């Protein structure tokens with residue numbers, strides 16, 4: 406009798422211990438990257454999901470491509486809880502209209518500075534692109550994100566820290582999201598895994614890349630890439646290699662066309678040839694005529 410009580414007590418303790426161990430075990434997260442067509446600027450949307458919940462980082466540019474992201478979210482069987490925009494460029498937020506239409510209870514969030522920039526960026530950029538894309542863009546009425554009180558996202562109990570106000574390959578004001586359990590970093594336009602426009606001063610960009618590298622990631626998701634590109638961390642080495650090659654080639658060729666041809670031959674199969682064309686034109690333009698950033 407006494408032995409039976411003891412066994413029962415032992416069993417209770419064992420059960421309690423295993424429940425605690427289970428509760429402490431973080432959910433296995435999964436990562437899936439959707440890349441738009443070249444028509445939509447080859448922009449990425451990153452789906453991160455656990456057992457039940459899903460969050461989306463950068464909700465696309467065009468409504469038609471955001472609807473493809475909607476289908477991909479539905480296929481996971483998870484609940485979209487949160488949509489995050491890394492920075493206030495239209496290719497990283499206008500598609501949110503289609504996402505929230507499909508999932509009206511999801512929270513749309515951003516850092517305070519990004520939200521502030523979107524107040525004017527949404528109508529201005531939407532109207533700028535409307536002649537090109539028409540009804541594939543939402544209305545000029547901005548859908549503004551909620552401001553994050555602390556710079557992090559949460560998914561099934563895991564904390565995903567955000568580092569904001571970073572300079573990347575498409576200017577300042579960017580942010581990156583770290584997913585520690587996946588050793589992954591989602592970088593918005595800090596990183597292009599494609600042709601790119603080398604900045605005149607690479608110092609701030611390389612400081613940001615060093616901050617990302619210090620997290621020792623295995624996965625680095627670029628803001629732009631060719632469809633089917635891998636998201637491994639080697640892109641952090643690719644960027645300085647590309648920029649060095651671009652600068653060296655600029656010194657030995659006589660025209661933007663020759664620069665474009667040489668870079669395409671050196672790096673075949675990369676997306677965003679439009680970025681290379683802009684960079685090459687700018688590299689041969691007199692300083693006063695340099696093209697403004699998009």
Ligand SMILES: [Zn+2]
Nearest residue numbers: 494496594628
């Ligand atoms: Zn972008």
